[in-house]
Amino acid sequence: MRRYGSAVLLLLVGGAVLRISLFSELYLRYVQPALRPYLVISGGLLMLLGSVAAVRGMRHGEEDPDEDHGHGHAHGGPRIAWLLTLPALALLLFPPPALGSYSASREEAQRAAQGVGTFSALPAGNPLDISVAQYSSRAIYDTGHSLKGRTLRMTGFVTHGSHGTWYVTRLLVTCCAADATISKVEIRGDEVDGAPQTDSWVTVTGVWIPKGKLGTDGAWPPVLKATVVRQVKEPADPYDKR
Incomplete structure (x- = not known):
């Protein structure tokens, strides 16, 4: 599963950016309205990169089926890197409120x-x-x-x-x-x-x-x-x- 870490992170961040900019007006809590197109483009690119990374991970798994049994542990990175998905997931599910008092x-x-x-x-x-x-x-x-x-x-x-x-x-x-x-x-x-x-x-x-x-x-x-x-x-x- 570690080979999918970068793909998951890219997809989560891209999905969060698209959620606040393309599918709602939550982006107005953080930036000016004129920046909306750039957010939409950035979110789309992140989703595209995440999809490409996921496909590459699948192909790598097919080429190296013994990876999870000790023959490729160095390629996936440290397990702690999965913690990076937590802030991305929080942004996707619980966008921070606008600045207040x-x-x-x-x-x-x-x-x-x-x-x-x-x-x-x-x-x-x-x-x-x-x-x-x-x-x-x-x-x-x-x-x-x-x-x-x-x-x-x-x-x-x-x-x-x-x-x-x-x-x-x-x-x-x-x-x-x-x-x-x-x-x-x-x-x-x-x-x-x-x-x-x-x-x-x-x-x-x-x-x-x-x-x-x-x-x-x-x-x-x-x-x-x-x-x-x-x-x-x-x-x-x-x-x-x-």
């Missing part, structure tokens, strides 16, 4: 890579759907105060701070989950009946509350006075867009 808590020192200035006008609409990253950038850096007087709506997962403070949080991915940065908005308001559970997803509607001097740590994190907080399902693409 734990990852956000480790990235709180990060800020948007931009300076203070005037932003473009916001689109019409009331309430206006806006990403957490867009709201955060405008609240902290926009000298034109484009958020003023607008009713805004955003979706994200819940994280908690001290003294009952809670935030709508979103992670922004440039390429893949490894480079994720955080945006979060503190939620206040008399209409908010308690803080939702950590990592639950909510859509919050409210208005901007100015805080601190623009472009300084005093403006972080921005604040939204909420009038409506509604729990929702986690979106297929859990990461934010600028």
